[in-house]
Amino acid sequence: MMPYLYADPSVCTGCRICELVCSLYNEKVISPNKSRIRVVRIEPSIDTPISCRNCAKAPCAEICPTSAIYRDERGVIMVNENQCIGCSACVMACPFGAITIHPEKGVAIKCTLCGMCVDFCPVRCLKIIDSEKLSMEKRYKFAEQMEAKSK
Amino acid sequence: MMYGYAGHVLKVDLTKGKVIKEELKRELIQKFLGGRGFGAKTLFDELAPGVDPLSPQNIIIFAVGPFTGTLVPKGCKYSVISKSPMTNCYGDSEGGGFFGPELKYAGFDMIVIYGASEKPVYLWINDGRAEIRDASNLWGKSTFETTELIQEELGDKSIKVACIGPAGENLVRYACICNDLYRQAGRTGMGAVMGSKKLKAVAVRGTGEIKIAKPDEFLELAKEALKKTLEIPATKMLREQGTLLQIMASNEWGVLPTRNFQDGVFELAERLSAQYAIEHLFVKARACFGCPVACGHVRYVKSGKYKGALNEGPEYELTAMLGSNCGIGSLECVIKAAQLCDELGLDGISTGNVIGFAMECYERGILTDKDTGGLKLNFGNEEALLEVIRKIASREGIGDLLAEGVKRAAEKLGKGAEDIAVHVKGLELPAYDARGSMGTALGFAIADIGGSHCRSWTMGPEISKGIRFEVAGKAEMVRDSIRARTLPDILGFCRFCLLDFDTYAKLLTAITGIEYKASDLIEVTDRVYTLTRAFNVREGITRQQDTLPKRVLTEPLKQGPTKGVYVKREDLDKMISEFYKLYGWDENGIPREETLRKLGLEDVLESLRNIGKISS
Numbered sequence: 001m002m003p004y005l006y007a008d009p010s011v012c013t014g015c016r017i018c019e020l021v022c023s024l025y026n027e028k029v030i031s032p033n034k035s036r037i038r039v040v041r042i043e044p045s046i047d048t049p050i051s052c053r054n055c056a057k058a059p060c061a062e063i064c065p066t067s068a069i070y071r072d073e074r075g076v077i078m079v080n081e082n083q084c085i086g087c088s089a090c091v092m093a094c095p096f097g098a099i100t101i102h103p104e105k106g107v108a109i110k111c112t113l114c115g116m117c118v119d120f121c122p123v124r125c126l127k128i129i130d131s132e133k134l135s136m137e138k139r140y141k142f143a144e145q146m147e148a149k150s151k
Numbered sequence: 152m153m154y155g156y157a158g159h160v161l162k163v164d165l166t167k168g169k170v171i172k173e174e175l176k177r178e179l180i181q182k183f184l185g186g187r188g189f190g191a192k193t194l195f196d197e198l199a200p201g202v203d204p205l206s207p208q209n210i211i212i213f214a215v216g217p218f219t220g221t222l223v224p225k226g227c228k229y230s231v232i233s234k235s236p237m238t239n240c241y242g243d244s245e246g247g248g249f250f251g252p253e254l255k256y257a258g259f260d261m262i263v264i265y266g267a268s269e270k271p272v273y274l275w276i277n278d279g280r281a282e283i284r285d286a287s288n289l290w291g292k293s294t295f296e297t298t299e300l301i302q303e304e305l306g307d308k309s310i311k312v313a314c315i316g317p318a319g320e321n322l323v324r325y326a327c328i329c330n331d332l333y334r335q336a337g338r339t340g341m342g343a344v345m346g347s348k349k350l351k352a353v354a355v356r357g358t359g360e361i362k363i364a365k366p367d368e369f370l371e372l373a374k375e376a377l378k379k380t381l382e383i384p385a386t387k388m389l390r391e392q393g394t395l396l397q398i399m400a401s402n403e404w405g406v407l408p409t410r411n412f413q414d415g416v417f418e419l420a421e422r423l424s425a426q427y428a429i430e431h432l433f434v435k436a437r438a439c440f441g442c443p444v445a446c447g448h449v450r451y452v453k454s455g456k457y458k459g460a461l462n463e464g465p466e467y468e469l470t471a472m473l474g475s476n477c478g479i480g481s482l483e484c485v486i487k488a489a490q491l492c493d494e495l496g497l498d499g500i501s502t503g504n505v506i507g508f509a510m511e512c513y514e515r516g517i518l519t520d521k522d523t524g525g526l527k528l529n530f531g532n533e534e535a536l537l538e539v540i541r542k543i544a545s546r547e548g549i550g551d552l553l554a555e556g557v558k559r560a561a562e563k564l565g566k567g568a569e570d571i572a573v574h575v576k577g578l579e580l581p582a583y584d585a586r587g588s589m590g591t592a593l594g595f596a597i598a599d600i601g602g603s604h605c606r607s608w609t610m611g612p613e614i615s616k617g618i619r620f621e622v623a624g625k626a627e628m629v630r631d632s633i634r635a636r637t638l639p640d641i642l643g644f645c646r647f648c649l650l651d652f653d654t655y656a657k658l659l660t661a662i663t664g665i666e667y668k669a670s671d672l673i674e675v676t677d678r679v680y681t682l683t684r685a686f687n688v689r690e691g692i693t694r695q696q697d698t699l700p701k702r703v704l705t706e707p708l709k710q711g712p713t714k715g716v717y718v719k720r721e722d723l724d725k726m727i728s729e730f731y732k733l734y735g736w737d738e739n740g741i742p743r744e745e746t747l748r749k750l751g752l753e754d755v756l757e758s759l760r761n762i763g764k765i766s767s
Binding site: 015017031032045047 | 332360362366370381435439
């Protein structure tokens with residue numbers, strides 16, 4: 001299964017600490033614009049972190065003209081910076097806005113599942129998970145609710 | 152390379168319609184660090200004494216600190232600094248949300264705004280560049296509409312906007328600046344200063360970066376600071392309940408302002424409480440930038456006569472001032488009132504104090520139906536509360552008088568109104584009754600910006616130690632609280648859930664690459680506080696104005712643990728003398744020569760000598 005970063009928008013408070021730690025850890029500077037995860041706030045009550053879902057049929061990898069985008073042994077979609085030409089085809093293909101072009105390096109950047117944001121999220125709304133595990137968690141949650149009702 | 156700072160200052164001359172970008176001066180960083188420190192120094196240096204705060208000669212400054220926009224917990228703050236139209240003294244206010252960090256990512260640590268425009272304008276700052284744009288279509292619009300219209304005009308929803316509403320345009324003296332819809336630089340009338348300059352808004356978009364001297368070390372320190380912040384019990388309580396948790400605490404302490412500070416216990420407090428909000432109105436907890444606390448609660452009224460009212464908030468201060476202080480026991484009504492204040496751009500604290508004052512005047516016959524235009528301004532009249540908020544913002548009818556604040560309104564009314572006007576130096580007192588603890592009394596009396604809790608807050612610790620009515624040791628407690636609360640305004644983070652000076656010194660060292668010790672940071676807070684005192688001295692403030700409202704000094708509270716309590720003049724005098732001594736100011740509250748020298752404020756000494764405040 002492909003692991004990905006799961007964000008629960010009902011828990012997210014929109015603080016954007018994930019953006020800060022992402023840029024500091026990966027770029028050694030503070031810059032939300034270089035973060036691989038971005039939080040979108042829609043007034044009055046939605047805050048939703050968005051990052052790569054490591055799609056099974058990744059449109060970014062399929063469209064990349066230089067085959068710079070590949071899947072590594074963990075199942076994570078990665079960018080080979082030497083091969084990337086910064087053409088933005090992946091940006092256009094991604095349905096989520098989860099891949100961007102680094103403003104100085106001119107190469108595509110995206111979540112590499114380093115997990116730093118998970119460690120820093122103060123409300124624990126982020127976790128690294130795969131679809132089998134996520135659906136299992138949901139099944140258990142649903143079943144527990146039924147059990148509670150049956151009492 | 153400048154670590155931790157954007158490195159630039161934007162100077163804007165609205166009279167000439169020009170913008171200039173300058174480098175941030177290293178001497179300014181060395182002595183004042185950032186935020187409120189930058190602003191206080193710039194205002195002292197560039198503003199001549201005696202200037203009318205609402206004239207084009209006044210200057211208004213936006214400044215951020217080295218923690219703003221970084222990974223330091225709660226690093227979201229910006230300061231607005233100007234001469235206050237409420238107090239004619241030094242004024243400032245801090246705003247949270249997202250505007251401050253965005254300004255820094257756009258490449259600026261400070262904006263200094265001079266002059267006044269003839270036509271309405273707004274300032275647009277986009278990644279290191281700035282321009283003054285026409286705001287004719289925005290004039291008269293609410294803060295919400297203004298924010299959305301600017302984002303629409305410039306075609307970017309991520310633009311952050313700090314703006315004024317109609318209250319600021321109409322020079323209501325306690326008009327606030329509203330940023331990111333629900334965050335305000337609320338106090339001391341900064342919105343009126345913007346209005347006097349015909350400056351409707353500052354809009355910012357920044358995609359830049361903040362360079363960190365020791366990124367790996369900073370990451371570790373920030374993680375530790377985050378962990379410590381999450382371990383503070385108040386963090387969890389504030390996230391779960393919002394600042395409204397203070398309503399029941401204040402009521403139990405007998406300090407919840409009730410009916411214009413006539414009482415400290417409100418019989419309907421539970422209807423304004425966090426518990427009530429959670430059960431009936433809570434939507435979700437929301438954070439400012441970089442904040443693990445998330446004390447902002449979105450609340451929505453689902454049914455009844457205020458159906459549809461929505462606010463991120465209201466927070467404690469506004470709820471107490473527009474609620475209990477006006478005799479209003481409906482949180483739904485307060486949400487509606489908060490929404491109005493936010494949209495119109497009014498400081499909720501002053502607004503609630505002013506309306507409470509007007510209600511008491513009405514009940515005592517100082518204000519009549521003729522004055523109010525038929526509005527029955529009795530305590531607890533919800534419709535009248537909402538109507539008078541609108542009238543204040545538009546300066547219509549009775550609103551014109553009330554827009555001046557309680558001090559000026561009482562002076563105009565006479566007939567004993569001055570005895571029931573609850574302010575210090577012209578700034579309305581906030582939602583902690585000063586009779587409830589001697590530290591609070593001292594803190595309000597000596598605050599450089601007038602009656603405000605933003606400078607020191609000692610009530611909680613005084614009560615938990617069981618020493619709240621004692622005089623001894625209070626000057627020191629207030630001094631320590633001022634230090635602890637000045638630092639966040641300087642470095643650019645929120646004053647809730649604070650850690651120790653050592654932690655902040657280490658974080659600042661890792662960010663800037665300059666070695667700081669806790670004692671260095673304490674010294675900067677003392678320097679800034681003495682500087683703003685000197686500013687006020689230069690404006691003519693003396694010991695005489697470091698006082699409390701007549702009500703606090705003569706009228707005992709009526710119920711609960713504060714029953715029978717008022718602040719005795721001699722007690723206040725004793726604390727003030729001790730406080731001056733601790734800061735190295737003389738008996739008249741003028742900073743001593745050796746104090747100014749020790750703090751490296753020789754230029755301030757020179758300035759005070761030139762006007763004869765310090766003998767040469």
